Amino acid sequence: MGLMGASRDIFMPLADILKSMAIRENDVVADIGAGDGYYAALFSKRCSKVYAIEVDKSAAALITAKKLNGVVVLNMDICQGWPVDDATYAFFSNSFHDLDCKEKLIAEMSNRLVNPAKIAMIEFKQDTPFGPPASIRLSTDELDRLMKRGEFHLIGRQDFRFHYLSVYSRMPIKQM
Secondary structure, X not given: OOHHHHHHHHHOOXXXXXXXXXXXXXXXXXEEOOOOOHXXXXXXXXXXXXXXXXXXXXXXXXXXXXXXXXXXXXXXXXXXXXXXXXXXXXXXXXXXXXXXXXXXXXXXXXXXXXXXXXXXXXXXXXXXXXXXXXXXXXXXHHHHHHHHHOOEEEEEEEEOOOEEEEEEEEOOOOOO
16 A cells, blocks of 8 residues: 555545445446546455546546556546446545536436446545535535435445545335
């Protein structure tokens, strides 16, 4: 684990994240806002495939250069449309709050994630003394409301010192 990975684990313990997410061998994970590929590399050891989706060209090139087995790097803006048809899991680490297309993206994930469709989001707490401006941070209540409109319900939450992790699953289809 590199220096960034070590400091990341202090704030957001990897073992707790992996336990809460419960990634399975046959899952296909879309890591949106993959950054340096830290989580993509970890997930690739636990599931069948990872899409590392990153808008920044140099970050996407960095992930590509790592030649991670089972990781497909997509250098794109996720707001331009959901890019894959086989993902069962979407993961965001401190990236969802930055998106201008939150509701559109949630609707696309609701329609395109393969069952059992899950979404995990790590976000900054409102009172964290660093990170994005407080005005764009999402409280757990705001995030839950957004996800519910997309027919996802909360199945787990982990509280960390400066962040929280919320895990959602698509709501079952109601029988008529």
